[in-house]
Amino acid sequence: MSNKFDEIVKKENALLCNTYGRYPLAISKAKDCRLYDLDGNEYYDFLAGIAVCSLGHSREDLAEVMAEQAKKLVHVSNLFYQEPQLELAEKLLSTCNAGKVFFCNSGAEANEGAIKLARKYMCTVKNENRYEIITLEKSFHGRTLSTLTATGQTGPIKDGFSPLPEGFITVPFGNVNALRGAIGKNTAAIMIEMVQGEGGARPLSSDYVNDIVQICKENGILLIVDEIQTGVCRTGRMWAHQHYNITPDIFTSAKALANGLPIGAMLCTDELAKGFTLGSHGTTFGGGAVVSAVAAKVLDIMINEKMAERAWEMGEFAAAEAQKLKAKYPDKIAGTRGLGLLFGIELTFNGTNVWKALLEHKMVCNLTQGTILRLVPPLTITKEDITVFMNVLDTILETVEIESA
Ligand SMILES: Cc1ncc(COP(=O)(O)O)c(C=O)c1O
Numbered sequence: 001m002s003n004k005f006d007e008i009v010k011k012e013n014a015l016l017c018n019t020y021g022r023y024p025l026a027i028s029k030a031k032d033c034r035l036y037d038l039d040g041n042e043y044y045d046f047l048a049g050i051a052v053c054s055l056g057h058s059r060e061d062l063a064e065v066m067a068e069q070a071k072k073l074v075h076v077s078n079l080f081y082q083e084p085q086l087e088l089a090e091k092l093l094s095t096c097n098a099g100k101v102f103f104c105n106s107g108a109e110a111n112e113g114a115i116k117l118a119r120k121y122m123c124t125v126k127n128e129n130r131y132e133i134i135t136l137e138k139s140f141h142g143r144t145l146s147t148l149t150a151t152g153q154t155g156p157i158k159d160g161f162s163p164l165p166e167g168f169i170t171v172p173f174g175n176v177n178a179l180r181g182a183i184g185k186n187t188a189a190i191m192i193e194m195v196q197g198e199g200g201a202r203p204l205s206s207d208y209v210n211d212i213v214q215i216c217k218e219n220g221i222l223l224i225v226d227e228i229q230t231g232v233c234r235t236g237r238m239w240a241h242q243h244y245n246i247t248p249d250i251f252t253s254a255k256a257l258a259n260g261l262p263i264g265a266m267l268c269t270d271e272l273a274k275g276f277t278l279g280s281h282g283t284t285f286g287g288g289a290v291v292s293a294v295a296a297k298v299l300d301i302m303i304n305e306k307m308a309e310r311a312w313e314m315g316e317f318a319a320a321e322a323q324k325l326k327a328k329y330p331d332k333i334a335g336t337r338g339l340g341l342l343f344g345i346e347l348t349f350n351g352t353n354v355w356k357a358l359l360e361h362k363m364v365c366n367l368t369q370g371t372i373l374r375l376v377p378p379l380t381i382t383k384e385d386i387t388v389f390m391n392v393l394d395t396i397l398e399t400v401e402i403e404s405a
Contacts, residue, residue: 004038023359030057033378033385035364044385046365051197051229051342051376054256055301062259062294069293077284084292091299092265095238097247099270103263103287107228107254108142110264111191113281114224114250115146117268118189119167121222121275130188131167133224138173138199138369141191141226150191153198173202176211183215189222189249190215194240194339197229200372201337201344209244222272225251228264229342232256233302233379236312236340243339258295308340311379314386315340318375321390329397334371341381345373345393349402357396363389 008026025043029036033056035043048054055062069084076082089101102117104110115133122130135141139152145165148157152170167186171178179190190212196202204212216223225248230240234256237243241251249272254264264286301307319336322345326333334346347354348371355367366374373393377385 002039008038023364025359025364032056032058033381041362043359043362043364044389046363046375046377046381046389048256048376048378049260050255050366051234052255053260054232054234054307054379055259055298056378056380057260059259061301062297065293065297066261066290069290073289075285075288075290078282078286082287082289082292084289084296085287088287088292088296088299091296092253092267095299095303096242096251096267097269098251098267100268100273102266102268102276102281103292104266104283105262105285106142106264107226107252108144108147108264109283109286110228110252110254110266111141111147111150111226112144113264113266114191114226114252114268115150115189116281117250117266117272117275118222118224120280121272122188124277125274126220130186130221132169132184132186132188133167134169134171134179134182134187134190136173136192136196137170138196138202139170139191139193139226140196140198142228173199174205174208176208176215179212179215183219183221187219187221189224191224191226193226193228193230194244195230195235195342197342197374197376198368200346200369201339201342201374203337203339204244206244209246213246222249224248227251228254229376230339232298233308233311234340234342234376235338236315237308238302240339257298258291259298261291261294263291263295307379311340314377314379314381314383315343317383318343318386318390321386325390325394325397328394332397332400332402337372341375341377341379343375344368345375347371347373354393354396354400357400358389358392361392361396363392365389 026038027035028038033045035045119131122128135150135152137152141147141150149164149168169182171182225241231253250268252266257263322336334348337344350370351367368374
């Protein structure tokens with residue numbers, strides 16, 4: 001690693017709040033499915049900026065849209081009507097059963113909006129004192145005070161931030177009885193990811209989802225689906241909830257929606273949209289002209305180039321290749337999981353050394369929950385790239401020593 005890298009680390013330590021456990025890499029540029037460090041070394045990208053750059057890095061077509069819009073109008077605020085925001089809304093709503101959308105700047109902000117809308121709808125439209133949101137263990141919903149409280153994880157994400165907001169309950173994953181038991185007269189909504197991303201590429205089974213939908217119906221409870229990571233073709237459908245043939249009352253999107261520019265969207269049925277009235281919610285930057293124009297182009301490409309089908313095909317290929325490795329190393333690979341290109345390889349032991357060795361072999365992916373190699377590459381990834389990754393993993397697994405998980 002160059003001296004420049006050491007200088008960067010030193011500078012960062014002096015300048016930035018120390019919140020990130022960074023990978024030992026400084027990226028100077030990225031193109032398609034490759035990243036380049038300061039010395040020009042090339043890396044295979046199986047992370048896509050954590051499921052964000054789904055159409056690959058540094059695309060000319062998106063850069064053109066960005067530049068053209070930036071020359072016309074960048075920002076005026078939401079005090080004004082803006083056509084690019086409406087064009088994006090029209091395209092986005094044509095991909096799902098939602099009737100209305102609210103634009104914001106990040107996943108956490110979209111989920112914050114979803115939680116606020118659920119409460120507001122119950123209070124002002126239904127006239128009911130229902131405010132509690134039930135979420136699942138190992139879920140991840142963001143880092144604002146309410147979304148981190150909704151998040152079904154413990155540790156640094158929650159420590160030291162008390163008092164956390166009231167009105168959130170977490171129940172064990174997959175346990176319908178626990179879910180039924182958690183419902184009370186104040187329950188407003190159940191909030192789920194169709195595939196838990198940070199939780200280790202863990203899909204909900206169809207039966208479980210059907211039970212959740214049934215429980216919502218029986219109890220007059222709203223269903224919120226967090227599609228921040230699963231949305232925009234990643235799992236093999238435009239929205240992961242479409243695999244399950246359900247219509248959430250509210251769902252959220254962010255990450256891949258503008259292929260790397262910050263954006264969030266909260267989508268809801270026309271009925272739920274009655275909850276928000278003038279002045280009840282807002283943001284300065286959300287739905288700005290540049291990000292909206294780029295996101296509209298992203299959706300065009302996603303649809304025209306059939307990226308959902310591609311994500312599915314590549315996900316199936318990756319799963320089949322990983323299964324071959326599981327057959328070869330049954331004591332080292334516990335299984336594979338995920339949906340489309342939100343894909344996990346579960347090791348039987350702590351995967352830190354495997355992850356490090358992958359990085360040394362110029363393969364960038366993520367280790368989550370200690371044992372799961374999470375692959376969320378650009379959807380433009382090729383079978384050749386996946387094969388290279390699996391071959392490298394094969395050589396690593398051959399010699400790696402098993403540590404305790
Ligand atoms: C499922 C899910 N929800 C919410 C978030 C939070 O999004 P952001 O980091 O844009 O606030 C994430 C981020 O990883 C996520 O994966």
